[in-house]
Amino acid sequence: MVLSAIKTAVEELVAERGSERVTIPMVAERAGVNPTSVYRRWGDASTMINDIATYRLDPGRPLPKGDDLRTLLTEWADEIIRHYSDPVHAAILRGGAASAGQSQSDCLRNRRAEAGMLVQQAAPVPGITVERVIDHIVAPIVYRVIFIPDSLDETLAPRLVAELFD
Amino acid sequence: MVLSAIKTAVEELVAERGSERVTIPMVAERAGVNPTSVYRRWGDASTMINDIATYRLDPGRPLPKGDDLRTLLTEWADEIIRHYSDPVHAAILRGGAASAGQSQSDCLRNRRAEAGMLVQQAAPVPGITVERVIDHIVAPIVYRVIFIPDSLDETLAPRLVAELFD
């Protein structure tokens, strides 16, 4: 299928060269596809990358279930960290960051929606709001993914959650 | 001066079009400079943008002085927030994010150094480390600047500091 070949090519190239250095002819060649097809679908490289970024980041995956917010958040954060530990996904997120603020391209909005669902679904904990989850769980993870990717490890999720709760 | 004209042109264009859609000929034209000069200095657009991002973000400005870490951090955070409330600076930061992870281009490393200096210089507070300042002050600010710029206001700095200390 054409689209999945393109998707793979984009991911590889963004990881190899950074989102700013990926061009449509490059993607087309690697995907074994005619550049025209890519141009017609997206118009230019940055909308293509952003589209694929949000596509990839929002699989309809199930959220952790349960009552204990602390456990829920730890599992959820850990899954996000594992996801972005893949350099390909990290690179795609950087591409998403570049086009954020532009038009309506925010590849993380679904993560924020997830945070809201978790906080609502669990037994309420005084002082734990969606905003604080964003600021103290999501933001540190995303910051590290983008700027200091080597600092991601399996201790991060429990630590951030602990720092939020205690 | 050539360099400052280029710097201004890059900032304007990145804010107008997003970092991914800024080309060297565009910058050269707006700066009233020959494209050749830009090519020779930086080679390509993304290293140029990243270079200017770090340049702009690291003026040799003085850090807040004092003994009380809480006050220091609040002032420091507030200054960062005010800086990035300018859409031009926010756009440039997004450009820096795009090329982070690539080689050694991390336009925020000096902010982290500053955090270290503040924590060291002030009277020590148990449990407040550089890492926690990064995770719970810098990261939320940067996250908001990049993805939800409208959410920056003058209440953010004190709130983040309070959440870190209490």
Place this chain on the structure above:
DNA sequence: GGGTTAATGCAAACATTGTTGCGTTAGACT
């Protein structure tokens, strides 16, 4: 001043990227 070096402008070749019209294929529906 004379000499050296680095930065810049200019113009021309060159390479890459983006666009368009048209023909072909593939799938869906009747």
Place this chain on the structure above:
DNA sequence: AGTCTAACGCAACAATGTTTGCATTAACCC
């Protein structure tokens, strides 16, 4: 099967971006 539509490939073309060699300027250092 026949028809319709959307997606794709192809090739020619147009526009843009990049490199190069050379001349000019400006700053710096004897």
